[in-house]
Amino acid sequence: MNYEYEGLKLKNQLCFPLYASSRLIVRLYGPVLEPLGLTYTKYIVMLALWEKDNIGLKELGGILFLDSGTLTPLLKKLEIQGLVTRERNLEDERNINIKLTDRGKRLKETAKDIPAKIGSCINMSARDLKELHRLLHIILENNKESQCLGL
Amino acid sequence: MNYEYEGLKLKNQLCFPLYASSRLIVRLYGPVLEPLGLTYTKYIVMLALWEKDNIGLKELGGILFLDSGTLTPLLKKLEIQGLVTRERNLEDERNINIKLTDRGKRLKETAKDIPAKIGSCINMSARDLKELHRLLHIILENNKESQCLGL
DNA sequence: ATTTAATAAATTGAATACAATTAAATTGTA
């Protein structure tokens, strides 16, 4: 038997189930977020801002692992929706400060049931959930300043 | 203390680390696949075909959790690259059969070192890797015919 | 003080994802 190609089998991939389940769960959010006028990416931006308001784009990107190429157009849309404001930092005009509007702050109230709603769709024991959480964070931490990626 | 909004904290999200680490690892593949003329999505299509050649688009989509909207343009590109052929099934012309060309088959040889190359970037014990694998497959299995999603 | 280097955001272009619709082929049924 030739084991030379074992690593190429889908069932032996780590990335594939990661990629597939990520998309699966993001898709789960779609109809739940739609009434709030949010997409999944907009939602995690709002999550970050609800925890820390008045933050620079760079810092926001550091938290969410997203760069200005993704965030700039996204934040402009959130601004048009009246959920955030974007203004240059007066002390250093290279930076931009993102702030929640009152409407953006109030949306938190509407959003607070979403985690439970999504959670009920993921049929997994609390123990497994916690373990999955731990393992994913190992990946994120390992690659935060990876020698493999130039992040 | 008000715990009403605990579920909205990023650190309590399951989806966020799933989403972030998936993107992180897909990005890891970029420079590794580039010399082969493949993107990550093209790569998993090739992985599936190396395991089962001459397969319908629908069946391929079932394996990879992708629909014709994603696969049709992707397969056309792989066809232009000379890695696959697309032909209507003569018995049922609604279906299309995807076959590897000789060149597509030979690419497997070039690709066989990729899993080890990526693996070396993911600093995780064999035990943790296996556990992560198991947990991700729980999510995929649970939602394969979910009551929450209309897949 | 000038010039150079570094940093942050915005822009551009390529490649997905995916919902929704359309078109073609097949199946089931009256």
Next chain:
DNA sequence: TACAATTTAATTGTATTCAATTTATTAAAT
């Protein structure tokens, strides 16, 4: 047989992602 329902790909339109480039601003060095 006709016709409605179903199935499969393809198409369309919207929303990301991300690498690479550009522009503006600030910091560092001469």
